Amino acid sequence: xxxxxxxxxxxxxxxxxxxxxxxxxxxxxxxxxxxxxxxxxxxxxxxxxxxxxxxxxxxxxxxxxxxxxxxxxxxxxxxxxxxxxxxxxxxxxxxxxxxxxxxxxxxxxxxxxxxxxxxxxxxxxxxxxxxxxxxxxxxxxxxxxxxxxxxxxxxxxxxxxxxxxxxxxxxxxxxxxxxxxxxxxxxxxxxxxxxxxxxxxxxxxxxxxxxxxxxxxxxxxxxxxxxxxxxxxxxxxxxxxxxxxxxxxxxxxxxxxxxxxxxxxxxxxxxx
Amino acid sequence: xxxxxxxxxxxxxxxxxxxxxxxxxxxxxxxxxxxxxxxxxxxxxxxxxxxxxxxxxxxxxxxxxxxxxxxxxxxxxxxxxxxxxxxxxxxxxxxxxxxxxxxxxxxxxxxxxxxxxxxxxxxxxxxxxxxxxxxxxxxxxxxxxxxxxxxxxxxxxxxxxxxxxxxxxxxxxxxxxxxxxxxxxxxxxxxxxxxxxxxxxxxxxxxxxxxxxxxxxxxxxxxxxxxxxxxxxxxxxxxxxxxxxxxxxxxxxxxxxxxxxxxxxxxxxxxx
Numbered sequence: 168x169x170x171x172x173x174x175x176x177x178x179x180x181x182x183x184x185x186x187x188x189x190x191x192x193x194x195x196x197x198x199x200x201x202x203x204x205x206x207x208x209x210x211x212x213x214x215x216x217x218x219x220x221x222x223x224x225x226x227x228x229x230x231x232x233x234x235x236x237x238x239x240x241x242x243x244x245x246x247x248x249x250x251x252x253x254x255x256x257x258x259x260x261x262x263x264x265x266x267x268x269x270x271x272x273x274x275x276x277x278x279x280x281x282x283x284x285x286x287x288x289x290x291x292x293x294x295x296x297x298x299x300x301x302x303x304x305x306x307x308x309x310x311x312x313x314x315x316x317x318x319x320x321x322x323x324x325x326x327x328x329x330x331x332x333x334x335x336x337x338x339x340x341x342x343x344x345x346x347x348x349x350x351x352x353x354x355x356x357x358x359x360x361x362x363x364x365x366x367x368x369x370x371x372x373x374x375x376x377x378x379x380x381x382x383x384x385x386x387x388x389x390x391x392x393x394x395x396x397x398x399x400x401x402x403x404x405x406x407x408x409x410x411x412x413x414x415x416x417x418x419x420x421x422x423x424x425x426x427x428x429x430x431x432x433x434x435x436x437x438x439x
Numbered sequence: 440x441x442x443x444x445x446x447x448x449x450x451x452x453x454x455x456x457x458x459x460x461x462x463x464x465x466x467x468x469x470x471x472x473x474x475x476x477x478x479x480x481x482x483x484x485x486x487x488x489x490x491x492x493x494x495x496x497x498x499x500x501x502x503x504x505x506x507x508x509x510x511x512x513x514x515x516x517x518x519x520x521x522x523x524x525x526x527x528x529x530x531x532x533x534x535x536x537x538x539x540x541x542x543x544x545x546x547x548x549x550x551x552x553x554x555x556x557x558x559x560x561x562x563x564x565x566x567x568x569x570x571x572x573x574x575x576x577x578x579x580x581x582x583x584x585x586x587x588x589x590x591x592x593x594x595x596x597x598x599x600x601x602x603x604x605x606x607x608x609x610x611x612x613x614x615x616x617x618x619x620x621x622x623x624x625x626x627x628x629x630x631x632x633x634x635x636x637x638x639x640x641x642x643x644x645x646x647x648x649x650x651x652x653x654x655x656x657x658x659x660x661x662x663x664x665x666x667x668x669x670x671x672x673x674x675x676x677x678x679x680x681x682x683x684x685x686x687x688x689x690x691x692x693x694x695x696x697x698x699x700x701x702x703x704x705x706x707x708x709x710x711x
Contacts, residue, residue, distance in 0.1 A: 225550050227710055247552050255550035259543030265473045277465035278551040280458060322547070332550075430541075 176239050178203040178330050178362035179224060183233035186219050193219040195386040196233065201379070203329070206356060206363040208377035210370075212415050215383040217366040221332055224364070225255050238329040251279075254323030258334035258366075259434050262318050264308030268299055271307060272322055279326035293321040296358075297351055313344025317351060324355060331355065333365040337372055339434050345369075349376055370407035380407075384415040462553040466561025471568055481569070485576040488524040492517065492580055495644075505645055510677040514586050518670035518678070519643030521577045522663060525570040525602055526637060529609035531630050532566045533617030540621075540709045549710060555703035559614060563699070566610035567603035574602045587676040597673040597684075604691045605666035609637075611698040618705035643667050647681055665690045 179201040186194045194216040201207045209217045222228035224235055226246040235242045238252035262271050272290045281289050294300045297317040307315060316336065323331060336352070337345040349372070355361045367373050373380055374394045382390040382397075390397060390410070398405045401413045474480070492513070499505065500512040507515035539545040548558055581588055589595075613630070620626050640654060641663035647655055658664045669687035672680040680687065 222711070227546065227549055227707055250550060250552040253550070255547060257543035257546045259541075259546075261543030261547050263469070263473075263544065265476060266469065270469065270472060274465055274469050275547075275551065278462055278548070278553040280461075280552065319547075 176203070176236075177201055178205075179207075179235070179237055179364060181220075181224075181233065181235040184220070184223060184230055184235050185232040186216075186223060186228065187231045192386045194223070197386075197388060198233075199381065199388065199391075201362060201364060203362050204356060204360045205379060206352070206365070206377050208373045208380045209364065209366045209383060210368075210373055210380055210411060210415075211366075211383035215415065216386040217383055218334065219386075220383070221334060221364075221366065225253065225332055226250060251326070252329045254326070254328040254331045254361075256316075256319050256323050256331070256333045256336060258338060259430060260312075260315055262307045262310075262315050262322070264306065267304050267306055268294065268310070268318050269303045271318060272325065275322040276325050281326055289325045293325050296354070297321040298347070311344065312340050313347055316340060316344070316348055320348070320351060320355075324359070324361070327359055328361065330362045330364065333363060335367055335369075335434075336365055337367075337369060345372070352376065370411060374407050382411065382414045389414045459554055459557050462557035463561045463564065465553075466548075466558060467564040467568070470562070470565030474565070474569065481572045481576075484524065484528060484569075484573060487527065488520050488573065488577055489580060491520045491523070492577075492584065496520070499644075506649060507646060508677070508679075510587075510675065513584060514675050514677070515646070515671070516644055517577065517581050517584075517586050518674045519641075519667050521574060521602070521674070522605060522641075522667045522670055523638055523643050524573045524577070525606050525666075526609050526663060527634060528569050528573065529566050529606045530613050530634050530637070531627075532562070532610035533613030533615070534623060534626050534630075535562065536614055536617045536706075536709055537621065537623050537626060546710050549707055555706045556699050559611060559699050559702045559706060560607070562614060563607035563611045563695070564603070567606040570602045570606035571599060574598060581675075589674060589676055589678075594673045598670060601666055601669040601673070601687070601691070604688070604695065605663070608662055608666075608691055608695045608698060611695060611702050615698060615702040615705055618702060618708050621709055637661060637663050641667055642681070662691055662694050 177200040179199065181197050181199045184194060184197040185192070197216075197220060209220065211217050219228065223230050224237055224242060226242050226249050229243060237249045240248040240252060242249050266274075269290060272293060273286070276286045276290055291300070294303050297320060299314060299318060299321065302310065302314060307318065310318065320333075320336070333352075337348050340348065352363060353376070356363060365377070378393060380390075380392065380394055380397060381388045390400075392400070394407060397410045398407065401410050405413075496513045496516045499516075503512070505512055505515075536545060539548075549555070578588065616629055616633070617626050620629055640657040641661050642658055643663065647658055647664070650658060665682060665687040668680055668682050669684055669691075671678040672684060682690075
């Protein structure tokens with residue numbers, strides 16, 4: 168793999184990426200290019216294929232057809248290199264409440280093979296960056312929802328990943344916590360050049376944070392562009408809600424399944 | 440640009456095993472911190488073996504119906520009850536992977552470069568430590584019942600080793616079942632179905648010599664028999680190995696390696 172070319176390459180690149188479950192085409196022929204250092208939002212109704220796409224990009228699910236590269240590495244042929252180059256924050260509340268903030272980070276510092284002599288400093292830096300230094304030795308079960316989410320982002324960035332995948336990063340957070348998370352994500356990109364790929368149902372978040380948006384529906388990308396250009400295409404007064412309904416409205420009542428919805432509600436209620 | 444996605448050269452061939460060991464210990468460490476912070480679980484787990492020894496063992500011992508050679512029935516039974524209580528903890532251990540899937544912890548672990556086999560073995564070792572706590576309780580009970588125990592350092596270390604090995608093997612088996620059934624309800628059903636047959640087709644509470652041939656054949660392919668055999672040899676005075684300690688160790692170790700490899704393959708299934 169040519170390391171020098173990495174910066175010029177798109178951070179994420181898919182070509183005809185497809186995943187079928189039996190007769191269901193969860194993702195069909197997805198071709199995307201995400202520029203290094205950008206914040207890219209994936210929108211779409213439940214069941215549109217966003218989560219399946221993220222699972223394939225994070226090497227948790229094998230594609231049925233097509234290819235995908237993350238940080239220049241093929242997700243099927245070099246899954247371990249992909250995992251070394253990425254961070255992942257689940258939509259669910261995944262920090263361990265029975266451990267302290269520091270211990271949560273220590274586990275991931277070890278699993279991401281940060282050398283022992285750098286480990287402590289990396290953890291302290293991550294805590295400081297996310298505004299959690301003072302809560303480092305508290306059990307996470309006593310954290311607020313916004314603090315937990317910031318801790319989870321800290322876990323995923325200690326190894327300085329080239330690409331960060333975020334599944335609905337601010338679901339269930341109050342406006343203050345939400346804006347704090349946005350600030351930290353922008354900071355990550357500015358300080359480390361991290362490329363961010365996120366899914367969201369929050370149109371304000373998509374508008375505020377993302378340079379490029381792709382709207383998925385029934386496994387396909389139906390629109391792609393900057394928030395401003397997408398709004399302009401739909402109408403001069405249009406907001407992103409209008410854009411979303413314009414492209415995905417037809418199927419909005421069919422999508423999603425019980426497990427997805429239950430999971431989102433559970434996350435929202437545990438953070439709220 | 441900081442070292443993007445940098446992972447130190449520890450991944451070179453010869454050092455991969457060090458990565459594996461570090462990741463395994465990192466996961467076991469986390470489980471142990473949680474266990475010692477909230478040890479109530481260990482106390483409630485002591486109730487069942489206490490009942491077996493104080494009630495079942497005392498009553499059956501009076502009958503003198505089971506030929507246990509040079510030792511009393513109660514003495515014969517102590518290592519069997521230890522193996523059984525370790526089994527009962529381990530066989531339900533797999534539910535933790537389903538639980539962690541529902542919390543999003545598993546997805547996050549699978550997104551790290553840690554080998555899947557290290558994720559599995561880390562869990563298995565922490566089940567082993569839970570098993571050790573049972574060993575401690577049963578030693579105390581046995582002392583109270585005036586059972587003639589062996590107290591040489593080598594014997595006790597051997598007992599600890601076989602407890603960890605057996606717990607790791609049965610908890611990995613349990614994890615593999617969880618990877619296949621994937622829901623809590625189904626898992627609990629299957630767990631119930633597995634425990635009693637494993638227990639009754641072993642030499643835990645009656646010797647191989649009084650079994651009908653068909654049962655003896657089953658007992659000889661049941662790993663629990665080898666664990667009980669080793670524990671009986673090492674733990675109580677007068678204990679004599681039927682299979683030989685070397686064979687006990689080899690069977691359990693090979694079984695564990697085999698199950699870890701299988702479960703590592705199945706692990707990502709849980710999140711799909």
